[in-house]
Amino acid sequence: MVAVANIINNILNGLFSFLDYLSVGAGLFVSSAVTGLVMLIIFRYTSNQKKIKAAKDKVKAYILEIRLYKDSPRIILRALGKILRFNAIYMRYAFLPVIFLFVPVVLILVNLNFRYNYRGIESGASFIVSAALVDQALLDKVSIRVPAGVTVETPPLRIAQRNEIDWRLRATGSGASTITLVCQDREEQKILLVGDRLQKIAPQKASPGFLSVLLNPAEKPLSPGSPFQSIQIKYPHRHNRILGISIHWLVAFFILSLIFAFALKGPLKVEI
Numbered sequence: 291m292v293a294v295a296n297i298i299n300n301i302l303n304g305l306f307s308f309l310d311y312l313s314v315g316a317g318l319f320v321s322s323a324v325t326g327l328v329m330l331i332i333f334r335y336t337s338n339q340k341k342i343k344a345a346k347d348k349v350k351a352y353i354l355e356i357r358l359y360k361d362s363p364r365i366i367l368r369a370l371g372k373i374l375r376f377n378a379i380y381m382r383y384a385f386l387p388v389i390f391l392f393v394p395v396v397l398i399l400v401n402l403n404f405r406y407n408y409r410g411i412e413s414g415a416s417f418i419v420s421a422a423l424v425d426q427a428l429l430d431k432v433s434i435r436v437p438a439g440v441t442v443e444t445p446p447l448r449i450a451q452r453n454e455i456d457w458r459l460r461a462t463g464s465g466a467s468t469i470t471l472v473c474q475d476r477e478e479q480k481i482l483l484v485g486d487r488l489q490k491i492a493p494q495k496a497s498p499g500f501l502s503v504l505l506n507p508a509e510k511p512l513s514p515g516s517p518f519q520s521i522q523i524k525y526p527h528r529h530n531r532i533l534g535i536s537i538h539w540l541v542a543f544f545i546l547s548l549i550f551a552f553a554l555k556g557p558l559k560v561e562i
Contacts, residue, residue, distance in 0.1 A: 291500040292511075299507035302401050303490075309405055310489060315532040317488075318406070318542050325398055325543075326550030329391055334560045336387040342561045345380035349373055384562075397504070399540070404508040406539035408491040409528040410483040411461045416443060419480070421471055422519040423453045428473055435470040439463020440482065453519070473517040480521045481509055495521040 309317040352369040359365040411417045423429060429448045432455050436442055444458040459469075461484040468479045480495050492508030497519055503511050512518055530539050555562055 292498055292503055295500050295503040298397070298504060302397060303507060306401050306405070309402075314406060314488065314528075314530045314539065318402075318532065318539060318546060321398070321402060322543055322546030323550045325395070326547045327554060328394065329547070329551055330554055330558055330560045330562075332390050332394070333387045333562055334558065336390045337561075338383050339561045341383045342380060345376045345383065346561065348376040349380070352376070399543075400505055401507060402539065402543065404490050404492060405488070406530060407527060408493060408525040410485045410487065410489070410491065411523075411525065412486070413461055413464050413484055416458055416460045418456055418458055418524040419469060420454055420456045420522045420524070422521075423455070423473070424517055424519055426450055426453050428517050429453065429455055432471060432473045435472065437467040437469070437482075439465075439467060439484070440469070469523075471518065471521060476513075476517055478512055478516055478518050478521060480523060482523060483525075491525055493522055493525050 306321070309321065312320065352372045355369045356366050359369075419434070421432065423432065429450065432446070434442065434446070434457055436459060439462050441460045441462060442457060443460050447456045448454075449456070461482070464485045465483075467482050467484070469482050471478050471480070478495065481492065483489065483491055490508045492506060494506060495509050496502040496506045496511055497516070498511040498514055512521070528539075529536060530542070531537075532542055551562070554560075
């Protein structure tokens, strides 16, 4: 199953590789347009379009009936009941395609999150590296090796209650490098990115399970049988500005995706 997750990640990484060459605004614009189109196609071919259209037409008809007979409480109450009924029918037919949409949308969001939610460590800034181990007894057997351009500022802080060990490091260089953690005869490497260049950033190197690999596509998982449960670098969050407005990338993505979906549903003849 891990191999399947790796294949999915490789496909998604290839599909989204063009984002490395675009600004945040342009990248979100293009990815939202593609996502809106994909959502429409999936919705169209996994839903009963005729039944959805019929339910929507019934709701519109009973809303019109309320407007025409606004002085008749009996007719209004009956129409409201019919509206609720056909709304429930519409929701029933729309539920199945939403299930089919869930997985691809989550995978797209995961991939975009590693590109737009974090920024590299600023050169000259301190940062924390945390490692969780499988056994508390291993805490005293862990050491760290840092590359050129990184210095260790503090001795390791061991938190026995969480099987965790932390270091505070300082970045003095720039670009990509590798931090190595050693436990007995096992080594694990964690990629460190320094600088503000827009790129895919993995805060955590996770265990090699199917979901863990699928939800952490930015870096290869820990090796099987590793003494580490996870290795994490606490990257700062990226503050994005789109058209001069400070906005979280997820909000911008959902707004743009919905705009594109509603703009394209007419030309593609999709009932939603």
